[in-house]
Structure formats: structure tokens, C-alpha cells
Amino acid sequence: MWKALVLLLLGLQALAQTPVGQVATRDAHALLWLPDGRLLFGHHDGIQVSKDAGRTWEDLVRKAGFDAMALALDGPRILAAGHWVLSESQDGGRTWRNLRPKGLSAMDLHGYAASAGRHLALEATHGYFLSQDGGKTFSAISPKGLPKAGLAAMAFQGETLYVAPLGQGLYQSQDGGQTFTPVPAPEKEVYALAVGADTLYLGGKTGLWRRTPVGWKRLWLGTVLALAAHPVEAGRLVFIDGQGRVWRLP
Template sequence: MNDTSRTPAAPAEKQKKDSAGRRRRVAAAVAAAVIAVGGGIGLFAATGGKDAATEASGAATSPYVGGDLHILTSLEGRLYVGGHDGGAVSTDGGVTWTQLPSLKGADPMGAAATGEVTLIGGHPGLYRSTDGTSFAKVSGGGALDDVHGLGGSGEIFYASTAEGGLQVSDDGGKNWTTRNTEIGQSFMGVILVDPADPQRLIATDMANGLVTSNDGGRTWEGLGGPGGPMAVTWDPTNTARLVVSGMAESAISSDGGETWAPLTAPEGTTATTFSPDGKTLFAAVRNGTNASVYASTDEGRSWTSLV
């Protein structure tokens, strides 16, 4: 059995006491990790902290998510965080956040993006944006109900629905066909889709643990890791480097899930994501009805509170 136990995470209260100077240094480090990974992924350009203009813009210092926190993900150079009642976006590596009114009540759980379209799924259905910030509920042929998991690469999107199982679109989400009715109903969060091989998928299955497919979701097998997985992410520059976060623990793998080692994450972490260059790991913790977001550049040995 793989050892997925971990040492206790540093208390959230202690982490929140990082000095403003340290926060600026970490934000600058995140900004320095500018990247140009294929597929139109943009750059994180951290501001190093709030200023008067940021305050006036209405950017959220601590994003509102509601009673649950479901997702933290990096898409097209943006960070998204979402939960039961709302979602927010950051374009500066998590230093400042802007609430997304169009996702109020959308219950964001899964997300995917191409260079032109961003999709977010939740209990009410599927939401679409062409600018990454203004979302509208999809209707007509591209609509899906009760979307618990979502991911994609290029024009190929995969969505897990509570009633219909795993759905697939090869035209950027305009149309969907059923791929698998036997598995997918209990997926949650971001479905990882390998940009080098869109048939290779990894998903968190609330019923079966971390699972993977090499044939576009037709068949699946277990991938180990901690029990009760809530979110999985990989280094976009090395998809064999995985991090999975569960209800009680997190773990990291450097060999595509063959073996796992404990990863110390902030207490209460339910979602993690890598920056596009793989140098920064972000973690999100629900704090009341808001989200606290942390960053680590040393695989979880130390964390800095961003908001």
C-alpha cells in the first residue's frame, strides 16, 4: 500500500500572519515564473499587492465562494476559484481577485478552456465565456445538466454529468455525445486531459478514488493516491508530476501516479493547481464563505498566504 500519510500542515492562522514584505516577495516570484506553454496559455503578472487603483476596481481580496469550495484551477493564464454560491478570477497569480457576478449560484466544480472559449460546469448546468470573465449559461445543443466534472485540451472537452455519465465534445463544446454511462456520474472537479494525447485522462471519482483512462474515457482504472480525492492537478510542463488533494490529506507523484508521497498542504485544503510553468503550486481553503489561497514554490515544504 502506498504511504499517503502526511505530517500535520501548519495552522492556517500562523500562515496568515506572513508579513506584507514576504507576500510581495512571493508574489514577485510567481510573476517571475512567466511562461509560454503551448495552446495559448498566457502569463501570470503579479502586481505585488493591492494599490489604490486595485481597491477602486472592486477586486476581491478574499474571493467569495459560498458554503463549499469545489475548484481552484489555472486556465489560459488566469486562476479561478469557485464553490457552492460563486466564483472569482485572478490575473496576477492570486494576489488580487475579482468576483464573477455571472457565476453567482453557478456552483463551479469543473472548468476547461481553449484559446477562445472558457467553460465552467456546476449543478445548474454549463456556462460559457469568450473573455474568461463574463459567463452565460449554455442553452440549445451545447447545453448539459448538472455538470460535476469538466476538462479539455484543444477542441476536445470532457464533461461528467450526474445523470448521463461522461460526455465528450470534439468541437469546442458546441455539441456533446455520451461516451460512458457506467462511470462519470460521481466525478468531481477538473478532469485532466493530456494536451499531447487527448485520450489520456485523469479524474477524481468520489465513489472510486483517483482514476485514469487511456482511451478517451471508454475504460478506466484506479490510480492510487489518498482516499476521498477532491481535486487533482498536474504540472503542465511534466504531466507525470501529479498532486491530489483529499478530505484529509494531499499527496504528490513524480511518475504519473505509480507511487505517491505525502505532501503537506495548508490545513483544510480541498483544491490545488499548478501555475502554467509548473514552478508554483497553489492551494485553496474555505474560510467561512470565502476562499483563502496559498502558494508554494518548494512542493509544499513552505506556503505563503496570498489572500
């Protein structure tokens, strides 16, 4: 009874909120909040940018097949990775350069994360690859404790690396991606991870969640396909639901 009441209250909370915008495609892969306040949205045919935290969008990259399944920031570099795509911009997204790093067996990238020169990539056929030099060279790795996956959400939080293989929950590594341990998570179907102000956020099939010292707290009820946390202001989030609607918290 109490569980049903809690779910009802969460549902009423979600209904009381209204989306701030809409993306033109439901193929919502990735969101990235830049330090300058702009928000990037990666989809099947490029990248869009919003200057008002998700209310309106305009094309930054529009190219058939430029499938930005993952967006990452490494210092001044913005990285976009996806189906046969690995590109970088060092001028805020105005121009992009295709990358062909050494050691990456193929370029069908179904997961990508970067932080302080460390890059982790998931290639659809050949598995996980790790770079310690900013993505110039990669080495194949077989992380202990991490299930095989065709798609994974990834995020660095300081020295900790989080990976959520699709449909298999959440895992963390504190040794650079060599070994992983499972993390108790509120659901197994995880679509997005984001880190903001030392807090881990998770978006999945049933909701938006924040990790706390005593467990996970649900912030929103519904499917979350893409998620971004403000790089400076704690608690500010933008996410896209299963209908392509854009939401902001708070």
C-alpha cells in the same frame, strides 16, 4: 514509530507555513490558473478573480445560482460548468455566454474537463458524456472500468484523462475516455486534480500530493478542496483548504 514521526514532521511543516489569503465562502469548488497569470475561483454564486496569485479577490461573475463547480480552459475559451450551468468566455472572463450543446441530456454537471477540443462532462443523472468537437455536440458513454459517481474531479494530461469519482480513488484513460484503469493513489477521497509541467497533483481529504516516478509525495498536510497549478512555472501551486484559506507553494 517512523510513520508517526513522518506525520509529525509534515504537520510541523504545514504549521510553519501561513495562508496568503481567504475566500469569502467555504463553498470552494474550483481553481484555474490562466496563462496571463490571473487565478479564477469558482463557487456557488459565480466566479472570482485574483491578480496576485490568491492574496486578494474580486468578483468576475456574481449571480445567484451560477454554480461554477468546474473551470476548464480549451485554447482561448474559459468554461464554467455546474448545477444547471455551462457557460463560456472568449474574452478572458469579461463576458459569458450560456451553452446548450447537442446530445447532453441534462445540464446538472458535477464534473467537467477540456483539452484540445475534447470535453468530458459528468451529468448528475445521466452519467458521462464525451465531445470531440469542442463541446458543440456530446455523446453518452459508458466508460469501462470507471465506477459510477455523482461527483468527480477530472483533468487532461496530454492524451491521458484522469478522473477521480468522489470517494473511489483515481482512474486514468488513454483511449479518449472509453476504458479506464485504476491508478494507485494516496487516498480515496479526492476533491481536486491539477496538471502542471507534465506533473499530476492531487488534493484530497488528508493532503496535497504530487505524483512522481516512484510514487506520491505529500506536499501539504490537511484538506484541499480546490487546486490549480501554474500553466508555465513548474511547481507553483495555489490551493484552498477546508476553512476557505488560500495557500501558495512554493
